[in-house]
Amino acid sequence: MSGSDRAKIVAAEVLSDDWAKLTKYTIDYTRRDGRVERQIRQVYDRGDGAAILPVDPERGTVLLVRQFRMPVEVNRERGGILIEACAGKLDANDPETAIRKEAEEELGYRLKAVRKVYECYSSPGSISERLSLFLSVYSPGDRISAGGGAISEGEDIEVLEMPLAEAAAMAERGDIADMKTVILIQRAVAEANA
Secondary structure (H helix, E strand, O other), X not given: OOHHHHEEEEEEEEEEEOOOEEEEEEEEEEOOOOOEEXXXXXXXXXXXXXXXXXXXXXXXXXEEEEXXXXXXXXXXXXXXXXXXXXXXXXXXXXXHHHHHHHHHHHHOEOOOOEEEEEEEEOOOOOEOOEEEEEEEEOOHHHEOOOOOOOHHHOOOOEEEEEEHHHHHXXXXXXXXXXXXXXXXXXXXXXXXXX
């Protein structure tokens, strides 16, 4: 029996529909032993997204961003600031088109070849977002602007260029704590060492 055969939505109530949509679902879930159990679940739908880690293999560097994140601030950690891979929502675009646009806006780089390495759910216990994760090769000649994000979207992004080895060490120490970024750094290190 598949998951969709096991869960029957009894009711759906939209709790919030502002920046994203939060819906409370009442479901009848058929357990593996055949018993039906009524459950309540809340799903936060902000749309799907994409993230990219550009790597310069000649210089051994990567491009990352540093920016304010409200959930980090709410947890009273890191001054609300995270170091992350460039990322954004897909909106009406396919993942590759979306991430190329984000790289130009946030990083200030026009990336030639991008390569999807993973597609995964960010936090499937409550968030519907599916992330497409990309790696790309870049060089200083690919820079087209200072980056920094779209002011109209409230973005205030600092572009960071650092050695891949330093980024990997920061992830190991917990100085880089964003999951998508840690995954991409680990993949880049594995490929560099292959």
